[in-house]
Amino acid sequence: MSNAIEVRALHKSFGRTVALDGLDLEVRAGEVHAFLGPNGAGKTTTLRILLGLLRADGGSATLLGGDPWRDATALHRRLAYVPGDVTLWPGLTGGEIIDLLGRLRGGPNPKHGDAKRRQALIERFDLDPAKKARAYSKGNRQKVALIAALASDAELLLLDEPTSGLDPLMEAAFRGCVTDERQSGRTILLSSHILSEAEALSDRVTIIRAGRAVETGTLAEMRHLTRDLVDAELAGPASAGLLSLDGLAGVHDLVTDGVRVRCEVDHAALNEVLARLTTVGVRSLTCRPPTLEELFLRHYSSERAVAGAPG
């Protein structure tokens, strides 16, 4: 078994609203896979179909080798889920809910009651388990769901925007947990619109837009398709004729300002650009891959620009 999740051409509509429009998603066993997209792209709908809460209108979905609709109960013993908007029973305490969710997961290997792990996580996330859920803030409700999921021994974790309510300190604790989990061989599907999070944690990324995957692969692979950002301060004026980056193929968004040059450069053209810069003389130079933010923004906005294309 190499794929924990395999989704092919998944379709789901709610009345006239198309939520998923032929989504493909592949999560390999043992990897942290980031599922990125703007609000309303269909991330939560996908997760709910994978949980068997919603029934797909078309396409196929396989989860841990089973059918998420038909084998829901059996599959749920092997996964843990953190909803994006955590709602808890107001009259129960956080500690009770953590235990309850573990017991409900139950199943053939009931090691969920691992009290030490539970206690360690409660301390790591600094949660007061004796408080009623009614009194918890959004971040604390999220911690309850996260601790319940991480304390389980599920082989697959489905996390829907798990850090949206956490403060930076708790976000760091969460990242530490994810790194630990990956090392212990768990598969994690992490839905997010926080790109730095995906960048820091994930092995592979799927970008979803309007119910379709628009890009999937490792970050390195994606950057391969993209341009580096070059920012240089030159010894002479950037408008010097011998530079003439203007017409060069593979150079985009050129900005010159006195002795400064900024542009985006395709990998193939990088050598030529650097050669021309050195002919003028370089005082300082940064050349870096785009952040996922930039990549994503460009991808998303350019897709939007050709909105005439299907999907």
Next chain:
Amino acid sequence: MTALALPGRTGTGLTGTGELARLAFRRDKIGLPAAVYVITVAVAGQAYTLKKLYPTASSRAALAATGGTNPALNFLYSRMFGTSIGSIVTWRYGMWAGIFAALMTIILVIRHTRTDEEGGRAELVGAAAVGRQAALAAALVTTAAAAGALTVLLCLVLPFTGLPAAGSALLALAVGCCGLAFAGIAAVAAQLTSSARTARGIALAALAVAFVLRGVGDAAGASGPSWLSWTSPLGWIQFTQPFAARHWWVLVLPLAVAAAGAALAFALAARRDLDAGLLPDRPGRPAASVLLRGPSGLAWRLQRGALLGWATGYAFTFAACGAAAKGIGQLFGTSSALEHEFTRLGGQAAITNAYLAALMLLAGLVAAAYAISVIGRMRTEETGETAEPVLATATGRVRWALSHIGVAVVGAALLLAVAGVATGLGYGLRAGSAGTEVARLTGAAMAQLPSALALAAVAVALLGLAPRASVAAAWTAMGLVVLINLFGQALQVSHWVLDISPFTHAPKLPGGSVAAAPLLWLCLAALALAAAGLSGLRRRDIGLAFQAGVTNPDS
């Protein structure tokens, strides 16, 4: 108002009330007019039917002599003052119109106060330039407007059924003021607890207490504690005597309760924090007990508080009503015509049994309402997204549903058992035969269980097959059954209509005979309906049914 002042000094605690009331009307633009319309049509329609049923003075006099003095009927309806058609309408429907008006105002007040606060919307609103008291004031304004609309509509419509205008106006006002009194009570209840569910429970409990006080007082007759009816807002409706003596001053009583309730609620609201009740939340267990295991443990934990409250209410109500049964047959015998009627009805034992059987019917109807509320909790869990984490574990949908259905079945059975035992004790201790009465009446109460479960099964079927409308439809079915069983016979509706209600098929105990076949059929119908609902639940999407183009399917 000055243009510039310190923040918090501009305006009063009521700033923004108008805006919030407009918002409340906007949110209730369908439900509120519908409730007002349904209550009006029910009362007016039945007034019209009664007029056709009792066209002559002699037929009305006969009804007044028999039904009007029957303690069982007085318990269920109220006392009769006068023998005009208006008096009969007031006797039969005045108090019940008051109950429906009270239900409407209780639900409205809680919905626009504590429910908003618990849901976090009050926080969003409170952060705007809105006074501390504005939410409560807006809720009361909205509710008063609803009660006012009901009053005006009844006032306009009732004369068309042939009732005198002055009496119609007084009856309409009595019903509307009863609604207002319970709006005041609900406003206080909303301040007491941090949970909207509990607040609604407190207000409904007050309504139940009012019903019992009035019922016992009305059934007691001249020799018993008939003054009890004066302690209940539901009793005040009859005491206005809209079509007899016309005591307009009685309206002061419900208006005083409404004003006192509103004043107390405002005082409490001014002293407490947002989201807080009068009792602060205590810390609970840091770890789950062994009982909180599996979906049944969770369902029990979520519903046990409510069930305890219901059972306590049942125990007191039915003990009191049972105690009132003693001596009921002795009210008759003042005239030879009555004595004749009395023996025709079967003498004292039969009258007492009829009263007790009416009590058991009531116990069954309310147990069915309890079961429906338990089933409705599933839909709340689903739309509130607390079903999601449970269903994302190794808990199948059917098992999840069965855990709540289990609470409904066990809870309804428990309530009926409590009703039987309490009535038996209340009556038996006074009659000197507690042992036999407890056994006899517990059996009589339990005979209502299949009917109650059949109605709950309708709710399960709706949950599975028509989730979006399920809660409203289930309560509509409940309302229809109440109408059919409490008023159907008097309105001489066809047998076909009476047979729709499962309670028509329950044995009339004590006093009646028991046949196994109808009970068996009821159980089979309940099983079939529940099975249909569960299979529907297995097939459909879980969660909020997203409306096309309206709701964002993501997050």
